Amino acid sequence: MSAVPGMYDYPSMSAYLHLVNYEAFTLQIAGLHKQNGFLDEARAVLRVRNEIRIKRICMKAALDQKEKADRAATQSANQENNLSLTV
Numbered sequence: 001m002s003a004v005p006g007m008y009d010y011p012s013m014s015a016y017l018h019l020v021n022y023e024a025f026t027l028q029i030a031g032l033h034k035q036n037g038f039l040d041e042a043r044a045v046l047r048v049r050n051e052i053r054i055k056r057i058c059m060k061a062a063l064d065q066k067e068k069a070d071r072a073a074t075q076s077a078n079q080e081n082n083l084s085l086t087v
Helices: 013-035 039-086
Strands: none
Touching: 013 039
C-alpha cells in the first residue's frame, strides 16, 4: 500500500453515493451510444463503468469495515463506563 491517503482510507457515504451516481450515468451513456450505433464508444464506456463498479464495491466494503470498527469502539467504551460505575 502507498503512503498517500486514498479514497478507501477515509470512506464516506457521499463518496460512495457519488460512485453509484457515476456508475448509473456511464451505463446510460453506454446505452445511448449503443442505440445510436457507436459500438466502440459503448464498449469503452462500459469498460470505464466496470472500473467504477469495482471501486464502488470496494468503497462499500470500506464503509462496512469503518462502521464495524466504530461500533466496536463504542461498545468497548460503554463497557469501560459500566465497569467504572460499578466499582
